[in-house]
Every structure is written in C-alpha cells, then in structure tokens.
Amino acid sequence: MEKPRQISAMEAFEKLEKVGEGTYGKVYRARERATGKIVALKKTRLHEDDEGVPPTTLREVSILRMLSRDPHVVRLMDVKQGQNKEGKTVLYLVFEYMDTDLKKYIRSFRQTGENIPVNIVKVYLSLSLALFHTIT
Numbered sequence: 028m029e030k031p032r033q034i035s036a037m038e039a040f041e042k043l044e045k046v047g048e049g050t051y052g053k054v055y056r057a058r059e060r061a062t063g064k065i066v067a068l069k070k071t072r073l074h075e076d077d078e079g080v081p082p083t084t085l086r087e088v089s090i091l092r093m094l095s096r097d098p099h100v101v102r103l104m105d106v107k108q109g110q111n112k113e114g115k116t117v118l119y120l121v122f123e124y125m126d127t128d129l130k131k132y133i134r135s136f137r138q139t140g141e142n143i144p145v146n147i148v149k150v151y152l153s154l155s156l157a158l159f160h161t162i163t
C-alpha cells in the first residue's frame with residue numbers, strides 16, 4: 028500500500044502577503060485552507076551550496092518547540108516542508124499570527140512621547156533573561 032503523502036506547505040496554506048524578514052528568512056501572513064485560520068509562515072532561507080536543513084534552523088525549531096509551551100511566547104504550531112523554484116526543499120515554520128511585535132510596541136510609545144510602564148519593562152527584561160538562559 029502507498030504511504031500517505033504529507034501535504035506540502037503551499038497545499039495547506041495560501042500566502043496573503045509578506046509581513047517581514049528576519050535573519051533566516053521571509054515571513055508571510057497566510058491562511059490555512061482547511062480552517063481559514065490566519066497564521067504566520069516563516070520560510071527558512073537555504074544556504075546556497077548546502078544540502079538539507081541548516082543546523083541553525085533545526086536549533087531554532089527545537090528551542091521554539093520548548094519555549095512555545097509558555098503562553099507568553101509566540102506559538103510554533105507546525106513545521107511544513109515545501110519546495111522552492113529550483114526544486115530544493117525549504118522549511119516553513121507555522122506560527123500563530125501576531126498583530127504586533129516588540130519593535131512596533133516600543134515605537135508606539137516613542138510616537139506619543141509616553142514612557143513604557145515600569146512593570147511592563149520588568150516583564151520584558153525578565154523574559155529576555157529567561158530566553159538568554161534557555162538559548163545559551
């Protein structure tokens with residue numbers, strides 16, 4: 028009997044628009060075709076002459092899986108395989124979609140000249156420290 032094929036990222040999701048770009052790849056707002064749910068798809072960039080998935084990506088995935096258990100951390104919902112135009116395998120990290128990020132949040136305060144409440148700053152600093160200890 029034939030092994031059931033895992034559906035590819037592009038069969039499962041419809042890309043809506045590019046929302047950002049990080050060190051490791053582009054991020055798209057996308058819609059899950061089966062449910063209509065809006066997600067963030069992070070396409071991982073491949074090193075030109077490398078075969079397979081870069082170790083930095085594998086590291087990011089395993090750390091995110093761990094951190095994603097915390098409700099305060101953006102949730103990594105799934106990891107899907109896809110192919111780029113050259114037929115090479117690319118990975119799509121599927122995240123819950125966030126309307127804002129820390130940079131935009133901080134900028135919103137700068138625009139009005141307000142200060143970020145001290146309690147909020149403390150929460151972010153302790154989260155950053157916790158992250159740092161998890162990664163290093």
Ligand SMILES: Nc1ncnc2c1ncn2[C@@H]1O[C@H](COP(=O)(O)OP(=O)(O)OP(=O)(O)O)[C@@H](O)[C@H]1O
Binds near residue numbers: 046048051101
């Ligand atoms: N889950 C998400 N929901 C909505 N937008 C997102 C999401 N994840 C990332 N983005 C957008 O894409 C941009 C790039 O994100 P990404 O996580 O790839 O990189 P980064 O955190 O900016 O840098 P690095 O890749 O170095 O960690 C973010 O600044 C944000 O605007």
